[in-house]
Amino acid sequence: MDEYKLQGLSCSNCAREMEEEINKLENGEGSRILYNSSKLVLNKGVDMQKVEKILSADGAALVKEHGDEHGHDHSHEHTNSSTMKILLGMSAIIFFSAIYVDSQLDNLVPIIMYLTAAATSGYPTFIKGAKNLLKFKFNIDTLMTIALIGAFSIGEWKEGTLVAILFGVNELLEGMGMEKARKSMEELMKVAPKEAILIEGDKERVVPISSLSAGDLVLVKSGQKIPSDGIVESGKSSVNEAAITGEAMPVEKEKGEKVFGGSINNEGVLKVRISKEYKDSSLAKILHLVEEAQETKTPTEQFINRFARYYTPIIMIVSALVILVPPLLFNGDWGEWFYQGLAVLIVGCPCALILSSPIAIVSGIARNAKNGILVKGGVFLEQLGKIDTVAFDKTGTLTKGHPYVEEMAVYDQENFFRIAGSIEKSSSHPIAKAVMKKISEDSENQAFSEPEEINTISGQGVAAMIEGKSYRVGNEKSLECSVPSEVEQKIQTMKANGYTLVIVSSDTDVLGLFGITDEIREESKEIIQDLYSSGIKQAVMLTGDHDKTAEKVAQQVGLTDYYAGLLPDEKVSKVKELTSKGKVAMVGDGINDAPALATADLGIAMGKGTDSAIETADIVLMQDHLGKLPSAIKIAKRVNNIIKINISLALGLKLIALLLTIPGLLTLWIAILSDMGATILVTLISLTVMIGEKSKVSN
Template sequence: MNADVKEYRVQGLTCGHCAGKMEQEIRKLQGGEDARLSYNSGILSVHSAVSIPEVEKILKQEGASLDMSGESGEFERETSGTADSGRHRRMFTLVIVSATMYAAALLWSDELVPWAGLALYLIPMALSGYVTFMKGLRNIFKWKFTMDTLMTVALVGAVAIGEWKEATLVAILFGLNEWLEGQGMEKARRSMEALLQVAPKEAVRLVKDEEVVVPIETLRTGDIVVIKPGAKIPSDGTIIEGSSSVNEAAITGESMPVDKEEGTTVYGGSVNNEGLLHIRIDKAYKDSSLARILHLVREAQETKTPTELFINRFAHYYTPVIMIIAALVTVLPPLLLQQEWKTWLYQGLSVLIVGCPCALILASPIAIVSGISRNARSGILVKGGVYLEQLGKLDTLAFDKTGTLTKGEPHVAQLDIYDEERFLAAAGAMEHGSSHPLAKAIMKVVLDRGITVKKTESLQTVTGKGLEALIDGQRYWLGNEACIAHLAVPAHVQLRIDEMKADGLTIVIGADEHKVLGLFGIQDEIREESAAVMSALHALGIKRTVMLTGDHPLTAEKVAAAVGVTSCEGGLLPEDKVRRVKELAADGQVGMVGDGINDAPALASAQLGIAMGKGTDSAIETADIVLMQDHLGRLPSAIRTARSVNRIIRFNITVALGLKIFALLLTIPGWLTLWIAILSDMGATVFVTLVSLTLLLPRKEEELAAARANSPFPSTSK
């Protein structure tokens, strides 16, 4: 975040429309041109030059306030929902008191003196509607048309024609409506903020063999920290002493612990289960994977989807149009049809209430925040609502092969030995100490079989062939077919070489001066979940799954057949992948899935880039969506959630507009009343809020994962 920009939590935001109006007013202040107030997150970002007292004055006029305790970007680790909760409790108390007094007025108004009965209507009206009335009154003088303007005109009009009962009910139900809106958004925000509390506030640093408790912001690269059983790891680092199992759910969403030992990497925010660990800090907290993830999760709430932008533009014109319609309903029947003025004034006031766009404006943001939060809990980082919406529209997915559908770790899939005594011993001697991926696969076989590794007397790399070495006075070769050009290869050996090539294997041949000693058939191991993921994606309605790889086309076809993609293309350069992704995008909504490093061009060119990262910086930076696990298992769940969000938003908009249209149609026969108007408006608002919050309910697979995580039986590393 820019050092000149400060962030403050804003309490008392009751609707997105009101937040937008406050943002516009703050932008008129000196230095406030770039101010941003997010209704979704409740955070105001302003330049440090902006006058905070002026900002507070603007917020106060709209019934909101600044929380000065959490400025300057501390929200990744601190939440301050307590004040908003207190405000909601006070609002609910006022509504209950108002409703009680209103009920008393209805029951005993005939038995009370006129002024006392009137007071029982006026007091609850003031308690529930005072804030709305004052905001609406200011807006009327400024010629600003908001929900508060509509409600204020409706209240004044109802009182003017003597409809005290209806006016009081409007005030009470609108107050209840605002409370329900606030509760719904607060629920979604709290679900999101629960993710922002995973980082510890302090760490135990080792200083000259003494343990010192320090704030995690003071940790620097190279510091040694002590992590006791049950404690959280403060930042990314490497274990230098100890071993334990670590719960990485905060980073990856995986419920099963992962075994860690000396030399392995750990992530900030993960929990040490049982052993005592000494960890060398590799990144300061602000640069750690966890801090970057939390910052991106919070930023994701700020982005608006095309649907939200459309609704906001629509609401900007909708409210004045409703006021014009209400005016026409009020004056046309009396003027043209000689109807009674009071009757149609009453109808016009009802139209104003029906026209409140509360439900319409809430149709999207609660669902978006809930969807982002749900995916983040599963270790799926969606960088904004626009990407969540796009994810739900995908019909084509392109996959890289190596490291995505496969593990990116070659292993020996087939092994032919023609000289039991010398083949593996010679191969082990020649590949010992090499960091080449093929060498590691060969050494695993050698060591697993307990072969003693000898020393070579000489070892050289022969370009285009492989390795040549002298071992115990005898010359050996290890490499491709070119390294055995000096031999007459027997027919059965050549047949096996051809068969391995047909299977898409990389062949490594061992030989001496006289014969072939054996064959290694090596391939990249397919991930266990790849086939199941493809099946789940097709079941979800993804029409095309395409594998794009630089590997040999024959190898690509073998992997494609094993995992179940609909098509594959091999031998592609990075620019070829970009070209194919663009071609696919011309005929559908395309997402590209890769590892976020060598697939960066294709990820960037796709309509949606999805990276597998396990928390790596490059993956987080490159893609629009990051699967924080080291596998594709959660991808179908992410798409399912995104589609649920899109479906719920469409449903919410239909319900909100449908109820309003139905209520407005009642004006034709003159059946619309203030009671029906407020109930239709409040009913739509409550309904869309509750429907959006269903996204936060746990699914069956999440419950199963939680059950596994809480199992008393010991877990094993992935």
């Protein structure tokens, strides 16, 4: 599908109607107008002349995007905005001049001036409204055109002109509000690097990042952006990873360490071996997902859009009843109630209502993205604001994820290290690495055997055949031999100390015990308290570790509850149980906890840019800590509250305007001000999402 940048797109309801018309064209099925990002996605083979005709009928136009390598923007929203401001200014001058002339003269001059002022500010609306009337298509442009024609037909020149000017101001404000939200998102897109210095032998040349391949060597000078994900081949420097993680503090990098594309080299010179093409880099994936996230419709937005489709026809029926019922049944004055009916038509504008959600949603997604929190769509942002329970994995989430052996008990000096090392040497599990590190420290020249057979037993550990004999390395569930009382006593003592047990055993004997601990993150306790203050009612831990270790961690960080000894499928069952009682977010590392993340109402992964985390969860914390989670929840709750306030204002002001018809007090300018006032309030309130304290950062 082809993607185009749109200009002149300022009305979400109009965007929806244009999208429906384009979908009716041959090969137009599935085409989308992305109102929030001001883009059009078209199938190949669509008649472009017909598409442009549909767009131009609503004052929009398209420009083909030429790609990032050109480094410039083809959008001309600012030009349209400036033109509209000039026209509205001219219209206002003519209008107030007409009022002065009207007070001095009694002839056609002021009428002509009123018509000129109305035409200057409202001609796009009149043209679209007239076309819609011929097609019997009724939207806000149609309603405004009918109302203005009606007002002028009964001699309400002054009020009709004022309505035209105020409606123009209203549309300008609506467009400017959405454009402000779009620009906050576009600022994120600017972090993408454009060029790189490619090293070829002893030569260097500047190339666009799109031409880089995995394996290329690039030079990154001080102040330059790293072009794509890679490994430092030489050099040492501090790197600003804020574009990826939202962390302002620089991170020291040297040979062999991973770097992210889009991060900035602060000082020194780095040579980086590219590991991924830019399109597959962490930053590219983040920017793509953030851009897509703008266009996902929340349940609230879907409801508003459905409601808006019926709202305008209902208002037209109410308008007809206002015009007809009082004169026919209550001897009302036809002219007076015709005027009231025209005012009711203007109340039919659904713009403020439709605008009540998207600006707040886009602002919320953009603000979280700047904090290094990737929310994959408005629906997940809305869901995050409803969460009342957060379930955590333990290792790497509440703890640092770097376990080490704190205590050992050896019962078979000859075989303990040899068997443990033979089984664990090829494992990448953090606990296996802790075991191997301890073995290397205590027995540097330890010889290992190659297992004839090795199997992982879920929730227990690893079983292997070595030299024809069966051995196991795992927790208490892995034991198949009898356990002497002194060994049992040692097991219970280690558990009471909060250690994770790794037991090495054969079919007949326990060879020894490793007591492993994982340091609790310094920020975990404070973060849990912040979650409670942000409105979370329960913070629980789900872990496969034994009860004593889980209890120790839960007490230290202040959790509401914990569930220990859980197998992966039992974690899923526990999440299902929790979701039956409330809205649950599961926080894990995005790899081992994938089933639980998928089962929860919301999956939150701690990934620091890893592919698996980005792909698995609904929300990704791009840091390696929980420091930004309370902030993300507060932003989401704020967005949800703002949307509720906006809907109440949009409908409340219109309801007040409609109620004024009962005593016959509704006027044309009050009607347009009810919508204009709602639009201004909705826009300003939504944009406050971008304002606030910076979220807490833990390092």
